[in-house]
Amino acid sequence: MSQFSIIDTPLFDLKVIERKPIGDSRGHLARIFCADQLKDAGWKKPIAQINQTMTKSRGTVRGLHFQNPPYAEMKLISCLQGEIWDVAVDLRKNSPTFLQWHAERLSSENYRALLIPEGFAHGFQTLTDDCELLYLHSAPYKPAAEGGIRPNDPHLAIDWPLDFYEISARDSEHPLLNDLFEGIEL
Numbered sequence: 001m002s003q004f005s006i007i008d009t010p011l012f013d014l015k016v017i018e019r020k021p022i023g024d025s026r027g028h029l030a031r032i033f034c035a036d037q038l039k040d041a042g043w044k045k046p047i048a049q050i051n052q053t054m055t056k057s058r059g060t061v062r063g064l065h066f067q068n069p070p071y072a073e074m075k076l077i078s079c080l081q082g083e084i085w086d087v088a089v090d091l092r093k094n095s096p097t098f099l100q101w102h103a104e105r106l107s108s109e110n111y112r113a114l115l116i117p118e119g120f121a122h123g124f125q126t127l128t129d130d131c132e133l134l135y136l137h138s139a140p141y142k143p144a145a146e147g148g149i150r151p152n153d154p155h156l157a158i159d160w161p162l163d164f165y166e167i168s169a170r171d172s173e174h175p176l177l178n179d180l181f182e183g184i185e186l
């Protein structure tokens with residue numbers, strides 16, 4: 001019996017993974033990752049890297065980041081403390097949902113994670129103070145292969161829930177998309 005519910009989204013291959021905690025009088029246990037049970041959701045590679053971020057203030061935005069081939073990566077984003085509005089943008093060349101975005105609320109309470117395929121950009125906005133995230137990556141961090149998109153790029157028109165409280169200088173200066181951007185060829 002799987003310890004996850006795999007939920008489709010409007011963007012093909014982008015999945016919500018809902019953990020099913022096993023509780024008892026002491027509390028609960030929940031799997032964050034299980035290769036056998038998540039291969040049906042599209043995670044078919046070893047975990048290459050696991051990151052953690054702590055974001056102090058509500059309204060902070062991190063992202064939108066992606067890695068280009070050959071270091072294109074899947075990510076499994078889990079929120080272990082607080083609540084975030086997690087965004088994935090389809091950058092796959094020739095995808096029927098190219099440049100479309102989808103967002104999910106992830107929190108320590110709803111046990112929801114977002115499984116983001118290769119070829120997507122990822123970012124989030126915190127909805128509470130003190131948000132702790134766990135990122136599973138299917139490829140190592142390669143700065144030379146990393147790309148970024150400005151979270152308030154008018155081409156995407158992402159409907160962020162809050163005004164941007166804080167954003168890194170780097171994230172606020174990513175290049176804006178233009179009609180010449182054809183996407184990532186995987």
Ligand SMILES: Cc1cn([C@H]2C[C@H](O)[C@@H](COP(=O)(O)OP(=O)(O)O[C@H]3O[C@H](C)C(=O)[C@H](O)[C@H]3O)O2)c(=O)[nH]c1=O
Nearest residue numbers: 049051053062063064065066122123124135141168171
């Ligand atoms: C990703 C990464 C970063 N770093 C270094 C690079 C910088 O010196 C510092 C902070 O990196 P950055 O500002 O890129 O971190 P975020 O803006 O929080 O990016 C994170 O949040 C967005 C939403 C994501 O999707 C990224 O995958 C994730 O890295 O950590 C490392 O040393 N190793 C790593 O694996």
